[in-house]
Amino acid sequence: MDRKDLNDMLWFMAVAEEQSFTRAAARLGTSQSTLSHVIRALETRLGLRLLSRTTRSVAPTEAGERLLRTLAPRIDEIESEVDALMTLRDRPTGQVRITLSDHAFHWIVWPKLRPMLQAYPDIRVELFLDNGFRNIVEERFDAGVRLGESLDQDMIAVRISPDWRLVAVAAPEYFERHPKPQVPHDLVNHDCINHRQTTSGGLYAWEFEKDGQELRVRVNGQLTFNSTSAMRDALCHGLGLGYVPEDVVAEDLHRGRLVQVLDDWSPRFTGYHLYYPSRRQNSAALSLVINTLR
Incomplete structure (x- = not known):
């Protein structure tokens, strides 16, 4: 196989993973027209159509999917070995891609990671904020951050935060218009702020537990978010009753901007x-991130 084919296949992988010539071109640092020309030339040399193109999307064909499944693990292995070689340098270097929720980013990861990045300027970190579940192997993330109860068994997991809880809160002016709920079922009569789950697309059913009794309550209201920070702002303006991580609203509760119920x-x-x-050998950059967050 000509080495040019291998380079062009790496460009094909970028298009297939991004499902967009525009995003792939930006990732590769080239123009969309140049990338499109390279892919067409590769398809011509192979005598196979690798990508199905429409005006709105790009997706691998059956041959493209097969090529992608063959290439991805081998490229990952090569990148892992190159990263491992970087451990021979005096200073850690390389890139780390992490998928995590906005809550984990703002309250756990970023406060610890920021000073580390200042101390190690040769490390590049990409943080993909997404409240859904990602296949970090298929999507070529180096790591992810999720709750311990949500992890697959074939992953190595390092705890980076204490246990935490969600709390039901609203602004004092909201409770001037509505009675405080005494039990979770009272929430069906309230204007609640919903949370959209990215992976399933459904709305989060609020989870409660008391004396061994577990309840899930599906609520209704005017607003729906997929971001805890946006939800907090709406709560502080009296726009509804929400169920949010306690640390996100701790200061608001302390200052009286919000009131907690159903504690x-x-x-x-x-x-x-x-x-x-x-199964992947950690790069020096990922090892440093792990030790920083541990």
């Missing part, structure tokens, strides 16, 4: 873990 019904959740594939 004895709020269970604790297993803390956040940073997880990564067990």
Whole structure:
């Protein structure tokens, strides 16, 4: 195989993974027209159509999917070995891609990671904020951050936060218009702020527990978010009653901007873990990130 084919296949991988010539071109640092020309030339040399193109999307064909499944693990292995070689340098270097929720980013990861980045300027970190579940192997992330109870068994997990809980809160002016709920079922009569789950697309059913009794309540209201920071702002402006991580609203509760209800019904959740594939040798950059967040 000509070495040019291998280079062009790497460009094909970028298009297939991004499902967009525009995003792939930006990732590769080239123009969309040049990238499109390279892919067409590769398809011509192979005598196979690798990508199905429409005006709105790009997706691998059956041959493209097969090529992608063949290339991806081998490229990952090469990148891992190159990263491992970087451990021979005096200073850690390389790139780390992590997928995590906005709550984990703002309250756990970023406060610890920021000073580390200042101390190690040769390390590049890409943080993909997404409240859904990602296949970090298929999407070529080095690691992810999720609750311990949500992790696959074939992953190595490192705990990076204590247990935490969600709390039901609203602004004092909201409770001037509505009676405080005494039990979770009272929430069906309230204007609640919903949370959209990225992976399933459904709305989060609020989870409660007391004396061994577990309840899930589906609420309704005017607003729906997929971001805890946006939800907090709406809560502080009296736009509804929400169920949010306690640390996000701790200062608001202390200063009286928000009022907590159903405190004895709020269970604790297993803390956040940073997880990564067990079969992959860690680069010096990822090892430093792990030790920083541990």
